[in-house]
Amino acid sequence: MFVLDQQSLVQGRHAVLNDISLEINAGEKVALVGPSGAGKSSLLSWLWQQHSDDIALCPQEGGLVDILSVYQNIYMGGLSRHSSAYNLINLIRPWSLRQQEVYTIAELLGIDETLAVSPDRLSGGQRQRVALGRALYRNKPIFFGDEPVSSLDPKQGDELLGTVLSQHKTAVVAIHSPELALKHFTRVIALNAGQLVGDWQTQDITLADIKAVYSGE
């Protein structure tokens, strides 16, 4: 489904990603691990370009539009399903059918109380839930996330990640927590300084293997 064959990404003067070869098949749930600046985000956006229409993307900053309500921010995931006119009307007067759909998702994520509020008034954790809500509302077979639960406490992050992953057939998620990587994913890809330093099936490794990536082995 996603294929990279000995590819490198150069930004400015230095290589962000160096000589990467990998293949990701439909049905796989892949965790991208590695220290900050390892090239996880770059790899993610690179893969994203290969099938951007089939991917629900949850970028690192969330991509929330601060002056619109949480409802509208989640609804944005469904823009491509409707005509411009339909979307325009929704902006002024939300369709009740769509409100119900969005409400169901918000309830699942625990933000149903905040639908009328704008995201600039929410906490970091709530904002991440809104961003995840938009990704869920995209209703796509593939989920791409860049640290999607980094602002939530470990227990909530664990639950939420499970919920989101269960709704998608395939997933590629950049994640800092080795525990979450091991628990929720079928495969772990490790990056360090733009190099691919590990590519394992989850059942073959232990926490220590992932932690070793961060300590630089």
Next chain:
Amino acid sequence: MPQTFSSSVLIKGISTGARLRRLSLFFSLIAIAFLFVADIHLYTPDPWQELSRIGLGLVTPYWPNASELGVSLLYTVSFALLAVSGAAIIGMLLAMWYHWRVVRVLAAAVRSVHEIFWGLMFMQIFGLSATTGLLAILIPFTGIFAKVFSEIFEQQPVTATSTFGKASRLSRFVYGWIPQAWPALASYTRYRFECALRSSAILGFIGLPTLGFHLETAFKQGDYSEAAAVLWLFLLLIASVRFWLKLRLLPVYLLLAVLALPEMPPVNASFIWQFFSQDIWPTALQDGDFNGTWEWVSRVGVNEVWPALWQTIAITQAALVLSGVLALMLYPLASRALVGRWSVLGRFKLLVLRSVPELMLAYVFMLLFGPSALPAILALALHNGGLIAFLLANSSEDANKRIGEGVPKGMMRFAYIDLPQRYPAFLAFLFYRWEVILRESAMMGVVGIATLGFYVDSAFEEIRFDKAFFLIVVAALLNICVDGLSRWLRARSGLKAPTL
């Protein structure tokens, strides 16, 4: 590559500051050379007597008929409000499709013609009606909005829209770009409204029933107390905008503005058609007579275009450099970090300078010095210098909030820290205003200074629409050239686009 970096330093061996200094010097020399071309006679033997009368008028404002002045104030605001609202909406739509060349060219073409020229043109069709006033502002402003809005959209992060999938262009804008950029869009529109008030007021100089009309009449009759009353009223209007212009109240204001408009007499559609299909084209061209057309073009070119072009460019270059000099001299006086408490006075002066339309200033100077290039240069330099100084003073205060103790004070801080820090932004602002100064100096001809506008105005008076149209096209092309040149210079010298 580190190697190319060091070798380029070796080859050029010149600091950014020195490069900018050389650029500034180059422009100053050009301006001085043009001063010999520009017609700067003193036509009035004793300007001091007139100046003291004007000064006396300024402190004794008086208007005999308050309701008359009130009505023209209402018209001024109504034209500006409706035209800016319309232009902002159409401009926004154009900005969404600004990646199409045809939209960019259209926007550049309509904004290169000054409001006064649009006004003169529409006056031939719609007379001195609300339609003329509205269209004269709406059309060029639409082009400006399209350009600036598209620049604002370009500066937005793409994160939000990347999560939308394959949504339509319109949906991406109304859910992503527009709400994201809303604060910038709103503050720019507000600034433009202030500009529209100025444009609306000076449309009175060509006869529309706005404040400028009374101002010109009062000046012509030498009644400086009445002129001062209009001027103060206008300054009050500009200063009060921020208190009453609220987004929530906008629908109410728009409704009131529509009700307040002077009547719009019905216009015969065939008349409009005839104007655009026949009146504005030379007869020879309509007959398909190319030799005749060429003869006509060269005659107008030699008699009108050539002298007008020289004067317009000379005034523009001189005013550009003088604006810069004034801005650099005035901004420290308005920066709290440099002059302390006295900055309030400096600030007030700048506010007045940037609020008064150039044409009004030019008119006052013309009474003093006669109809030469001098009033135009002074007026343009004061207005634009004031505007740039205001922006520089703001950025100086912002920057100095961050600088701690242990830095030099007063003059030394200005020379060693503040001026060098401001200089690139200053040049960028100045080059941005270049195109505006050119538009204005061409337009100033309508009060009798020998730039393009003078010949446009006379051609309309002689009902030579073809000639007037030709001259307007020349002014527009000149404007587009300078716009391109300024963009090229800014890019080449690495001057960052400042946000207004």
